[in-house]
Amino acid sequence: MKYIGKRVPEIHGWAKVTGQATFTDDLRLPGMLHAKILRSPHAHARIRGIDVSKVLQLPGVVTVMTGKDTPGIKYVAQVSDMYPLAMDKVRYVGDPVAVVAAESEEIAREALSLIEVDYEVLPAVFDPREALKQGAPQIHEDKANNLVLTIKRDFGNVDQGFAESDFVFEDEFSTQAVPHCNMEPRSSAALMNTEGVLQIWSGTQSPYFVRKEVAHVCNLPISHVQVMEIHCGGGFGSRSKYCEDEGVTALLAIRTGSPVRITFSREEEMTTTRIRHPFNIHLKTGVKKDGTFVARQMDLIVDKGAYCHYGPAVTGYAAGTAASHYRVPHFRFTGDVVYTNKQAGGPFRGFGAPQAIFAIESQMDTIAEKLGIDPLELRLRNANQSGDTTACGWQITTCGLEECLQKVVSSTNWQEKWKAEKTGRFRQGIGLATAIHVSGSNVFPDGEFSSIEIKMFLDGQVSVYKGSGDTGTWANTVIAQIVAEELQLPMEKVRLISMDTETTPQSLGSFASRVAFEDGNAARMAAIQLRNYLLESASARLQVPGEELQIEQGQIVYQEDAEKRISYGDAVFHSPRCVGHLLNSFYQYVPNTVRLTPQGYANVSAAYAFSAQAAEVEVDTETGQVRVLRFTVAQDVGKAINPIAVEGQIEGALAQGMGYALTEELIVDPETGRVVSDCLDRVMLPTVMDIPQEQIFLVETCDPEGPYGAKGVGEIGLNPTAAAIANAVHNAVGYRAHKLPIEAEDVYYFLHPEKR
Amino acid sequence: MKKIRLQVNGTWRSGWAAPGQTLLEFLRTELDCTEVKHGCGKGDCGACTVILNGMAVDSCLVLSLQVDGSAVVTAKGLGTKENPHPLQKAFIETGAFQCGFCTPGMILSAKALLDTNPQPTKAEIRRGLSGNLCRCTGYRKIEEAVTAAVDYSSKNHGSTEDSTH
Structure with missing residues (x-):
């Protein structure tokens, strides 16, 4: 193949290396207003009144808006509980209370200080276990004990499974909140055009969800909201559904009749956008003497923060992961999703899986140690295989897990390093962990679909219309490669138009490791269909059978007589399907999957990806500091359509996984609820100085349903990383991390209990 | 407010600088140099890096009034599509x-x-x-x-x- 599997450069490369890729804050619209949001300084308070009278006296202010000036409609989300602007209560430090639009950002910012809000401060609760107790402050009126809902799963017979087990292991784990830290702070711009269509620019993964939510909160017909094409400065899940500034920007555009933009400060980005949910995890696993898993029970308390967003889906996906990660016949799960007076969680790369896998893979090593089984052997013994159906109904068509494990082990000299004696001040350790992940996931009532439209012009070039966003994952490039391959066109003759809801066909969005797989299938089928149209037209024109024609670089050639040929453009012109000098092809791909039921048993994805990772660390026994020396990764990617893009996803995921394991944390002051780590410096993202050696192997299992065999690759690279590091730390110094991040202090006191 | 001149990618440009305004804000709002990105505004991320008189600086940490008459290179000023840097x-x-x-x-x-x-x-x-x-x-x-x-x-x-x- 010419383009598939090749290291094709990113199609937006020149725009990106020159800074000309336009992000929302780079837009320049005539008469554009700039808006700033007034946010709650209290974690929990009732709003008695808001006085905005002084604001409009400030020159340059165009409008001020509070909840009372809006239609008073909540976002749909999964549990509808949040207004674009607070109506009568604020529930976390940062809750939007009012917004000012002005001629400049400086004026808007100054105007916020003129708004007087009369708050009745209420007691607040920050720990989800406290929030569940009788008498805890109630955050939402309709949710007693702050319990949003409980996700339950029960497959097989867990009690019997534990009874039949030779050993039962029980452990507690906890994980921290992490902000996504997209390099582009949130920004959205909106304009009500003269036709009454609200146009909105928002760096998003899913224009489909943005349109739905904006139309809803603005009380507009969905046909009157257009999400516009714009670059997105990183997604990682935070922009996978909708962001809460989009509704506010849209309402301001309607109110003022002018283009309006809200761009968050870095502090707002860090302290008010959706984060990775902290989990408290109770994990119970029953095993036979030989290490075979019999039963597993996972009980979670999910710290939801103040609003629900997509918390239930994240919790449900943690359940799916726990039920499917290794063979386990009996499985039970409860996930209490609990409100607290903090910044709300939402989707973040891995969608609940990194938390669950940290617990499962950490306990795995404890089990191995107790049973005296090699950790590799224990994993191999319980590994999924092609053809398996997991406890929750995931049907694994192709499974490269065993191959991934063997690859990682053989290339790290694992056995020797694992068993090596650890002495001296700096001790090295190695740890293993694996992961499973979907390629698209059929869990939302909206459906599960991806569509691509291709138009070929008289010059033989094509424009490809793709409904999902590209947050920097190279999704657009991968789709362009597929079209170039099927139409045998050079890459520069394939133009990508993505995520404009008026011009591109509908796709659910780029999340759940979906786009290369589902949009990829749609692109491939649309391109094959277009190719068939060209052949059909050429066959009629050249008076030769279609099956004896060949397409190559813009020409359709008769195999028997190369003189008989016709250009793509001429084939378009003469095609009976040609409309307005264009040949159109559309394809909607709907995977053969089953929508997740409340019981949670369904084959939600058409293909499952696997990964094995080894982390090698060095622990300084005098400080407790952990440094990662090397990652070795083997990932079942199905087929790497673009190896650069796939490696990029894995390398980026490793850095995020390392940060998750060792440094990154959104720290909240337990007295005020205010976020302390409100800047990039305090959250401690890895820098280039922290990146260890990396060795990456792409295992190609060629899934029959994936385009050219491809599976999703976007998230799985992060899922096992924290667990691999935790296991390596244990191997180095014997410290078993039960919470993330693994802090030097905890390692130090473990090694020096007398110093505590 | 003071009118200042900057040589941006070899071309002299002028605009109004205000007290407290950063070079980053000046470049983005006065000169529409949107290729200089605003990531944090406090020198943590480096997204707003420009080359100022030969040195890489975070343009969010430099005041516009300090740099009157200076030469600034942005990412748009290196090479062309045909002849990239x-x-x-x-x-x-x-x-x-x-x-x-x-x-x-x-x-x-x-x-x-x-x-x-x-x-x-x-x-x-x-x-x-x-x-x-x-x-x-x-x-x-x-x-x-x-x-x-x-x-x-x-x-x-x-x-x-x-x-x-």
């Missing part, structure tokens, strides 16, 4: 970016490094890029790209200097 070529060929938001700053930090140290060691490359955060790539391809750019430059017997600077 070695760093631009290397970033594209290596795939050293994903979302592209940190990329202009990253490239300018690398350029400032190579301008003063055309044959940096791996450790020097790392140090040169350590003020620029990237959340997408995990940095590995960025390091590879800078190394590749050094190779291109030495093969062409040229430097990574651009014509505007």
Whole structure:
């Protein structure tokens, strides 16, 4: 193949290396207003009144808006509980209370200080276990004990499974909140055009969800909201559904009749956008003497923060992961999703899986140690295989897990390093962990679909219309490669138009490791269909059978007589399907999957990806500091359509996984609820100085349903990383991390209990 | 308010600078140089890096009134699509970016490094890029790209200097 599997450069490369890729804050619209949001300084308070009278006296202010000036409609989300602007209560430090639009950002910012809000401060609760107790402050009126809902799963017979087990292991784990830290702070711009269509620019993964939510909160017909094409400065899940500034920007555009933009400060980005949910995890696993898993029970308390967003889906996906990660016949799960007076969680790369896998893979090593089984052997013994159906109904068509494990082990000299004696001040350790992940996931009532439209012009070039966003994952490039391959066109003759809801066909969005797989299938089928149209037209024109024609670089050639040929453009012109000098092809791909039921048993994805990772660390026994020396990764990617893009996803995921394991944390002051780590410096993202050696192997299992065999690759690279590091730390110094991040202090006191 | 002049990518431009206004704000709002990205506003991320009188600086940490008459190079000022700067070529060929938001700053930090140290060691490359955060790539391809750019430059017997600077 010419383009598939090749290291094709990113199609937006020149725009990106020159800074000309336009992000929302780079837009320049005539008469554009700039808006700033007034946010709650209290974690929990009732709003008695808001006085905005002084604001409009400030020159340059165009409008001020509070909840009372809006239609008073909540976002749909999964549990509808949040207004674009607070109506009568604020529930976390940062809750939007009012917004000012002005001629400049400086004026808007100054105007916020003129708004007087009369708050009745209420007691607040920050720990989800406290929030569940009788008498805890109630955050939402309709949710007693702050319990949003409980996700339950029960497959097989867990009690019997534990009874039949030779050993039962029980452990507690906890994980921290992490902000996504997209390099582009949130920004959205909106304009009500003269036709009454609200146009909105928002760096998003899913224009489909943005349109739905904006139309809803603005009380507009969905046909009157257009999400516009714009670059997105990183997604990682935070922009996978909708962001809460989009509704506010849209309402301001309607109110003022002018283009309006809200761009968050870095502090707002860090302290008010959706984060990775902290989990408290109770994990119970029953095993036979030989290490075979019999039963597993996972009980979670999910710290939801103040609003629900997509918390239930994240919790449900943690359940799916726990039920499917290794063979386990009996499985039970409860996930209490609990409100607290903090910044709300939402989707973040891995969608609940990194938390669950940290617990499962950490306990795995404890089990191995107790049973005296090699950790590799224990994993191999319980590994999924092609053809398996997991406890929750995931049907694994192709499974490269065993191959991934063997690859990682053989290339790290694992056995020797694992068993090596650890002495001296700096001790090295190695740890293993694996992961499973979907390629698209059929869990939302909206459906599960991806569509691509291709138009070929008289010059033989094509424009490809793709409904999902590209947050920097190279999704657009991968789709362009597929079209170039099927139409045998050079890459520069394939133009990508993505995520404009008026011009591109509908796709659910780029999340759940979906786009290369589902949009990829749609692109491939649309391109094959277009190719068939060209052949059909050429066959009629050249008076030769279609099956004896060949397409190559813009020409359709008769195999028997190369003189008989016709250009793509001429084939378009003469095609009976040609409309307005264009040949159109559309394809909607709907995977053969089953929508997740409340019981949670369904084959939600058409293909499952696997990964094995080894982390090698060095622990300084005098400080407790952990440094990662090397990652070795083997990932079942199905087929790497673009190896650069796939490696990029894995390398980026490793850095995020390392940060998750060792440094990154959104720290909240337990007295005020205010976020302390409100800047990039305090959250401690890895820098280039922290990146260890990396060795990456792409295992190609060629899934029959994936385009050219491809599976999703976007998230799985992060899922096992924290667990691999935790296991390596244990191997180095014997410290078993039960919470993330693994802090030097905890390692130090473990090694020096007398110093505590 | 004071009218100031800046030589941006070789062209003299002028605009109104206000007390307290950063060079970043001046470039973006007065001159519409939107290729200079605003990532944090406090010198943590390096997305707003420009080359100011030959030195890479976080433009969010420089006041516009301080730099009247200075020369600024932004990512738009290096090379053309037909004749890209070695760093631009290397970033594209290596795939050293994903979302592209940190990329202009990253490239300018690398350029400032190579301008003063055309044959940096791996450790020097790392140090040169350590003020620029990237959340997408995990940095590995960025390091590879800078190394590749050094190779291109030495093969062409040229430097990574651009014509505007």
